[in-house]
Amino acid sequence: MIDKIKNFIQRKFFRNAQARWNHQYATGQWDGLKEVVELERQQVIQTFFNQFKPDGSLLEFGCGFGVLPAQVFQSKGYSKYLGIDVSDFVVEKAQSFADKRTFFEVGDMENYVFREKWDAIVLNECIYYAKDIPKLITHCLKNGLKTDGVLIVSSHEFKRSAAIWNDLNQQMTLLDSKIVENERSRWRIAILKPFYPEIQRIKV
Numbered sequence: 566m567i568d569k570i571k572n573f574i575q576r577k578f579f580r581n582a583q584a585r586w587n588h589q590y591a592t593g594q595w596d597g598l599k600e601v602v603e604l605e606r607q608q609v610i611q612t613f614f615n616q617f618k619p620d621g622s623l624l625e626f627g628c629g630f631g632v633l634p635a636q637v638f639q640s641k642g643y644s645k646y647l648g649i650d651v652s653d654f655v656v657e658k659a660q661s662f663a664d665k666r667t668f669f670e671v672g673d674m675e676n677y678v679f680r681e682k683w684d685a686i687v688l689n690e691c692i693y694y695a696k697d698i699p700k701l702i703t704h705c706l707k708n709g710l711k712t713d714g715v716l717i718v719s720s721h722e723f724k725r726s727a728a729i730w731n732d733l734n735q736q737m738t739l740l741d742s743k744i745v746e747n748e749r750s751r752w753r754i755a756i757l758k759p760f761y762p763e764i765q766r767i768k769v
């Protein structure tokens with residue numbers, strides 16, 4: 566009871582993202598993410614990763630229940646996977662899929678302190694929750710991606726989508742993209758690489 570009151574205060578008065586997500590997960594509002602209709606978009610992420618970074622390292626922001634490593638990759642096809650989510654409730658659920666190459670952590674993508682650089686970072690249905698999207702993209706490119714690394718972004722289509730893709734286009738080149746549509750929603754999944762203008766200048 567005390568935990569419920571604390572969560573309510575954090576959500577309603579402090580607009581705390583972790584408390585909000587924990588509440589939504591605990592009340593089953595996101596159980597649908599594990600359903601078959603959600604798998605096709607996740608498989609596109611796997612296809613792009615396999616094509617551009619086979620057996621590379623993969624960091625996923627907004628990992629939720631761990632559907633991508635557990636149901637799609639099935640712990641194969643990457644050298645290392647780290648799933649990050651702001652909800653400690655859902656990360657605890659995802660931990661059941663951890664193995665010697667698959668790890669999960671609680672963290673906020675916008676303030677995440679990268680301890681290593683990755684072949685691919687996936688922003689999986691979470692980019693639109695960032696308070697400052699251009700800053701999040703810069704943070705990933707500058708601090709989290711290897712020089713030849715790629716960003717994979719999955720975002721359902723809604724009124725802010727065009728602005729989000731425009732923010733990505735300011736810092737990155739599109740390598741490929743695919744639309745997935747079914748009775749539940751319409752998503753765009755894209756793989757992009759950074760411009761890194763300073764590296765281009767050296768080459769010239």
Ligand SMILES: C[S@@+](CC[C@H](N)C(=O)[O-])C[C@H]1O[C@@H](n2cnc3c(N)ncnc32)[C@H](O)[C@@H]1O
Pocket residue numbers: 582586598603626627628629630632649650651652655672673674675689690691694695
């Ligand atoms: C719509 S769900 C998508 C979950 C999963 N990627 C999927 O596609 O099934 C969005 C996820 O992003 C997480 N999230 C929201 N804001 C976040 C933040 N600032 N840092 C990390 N994760 C965040 C939520 O907790 C939630 O698990």
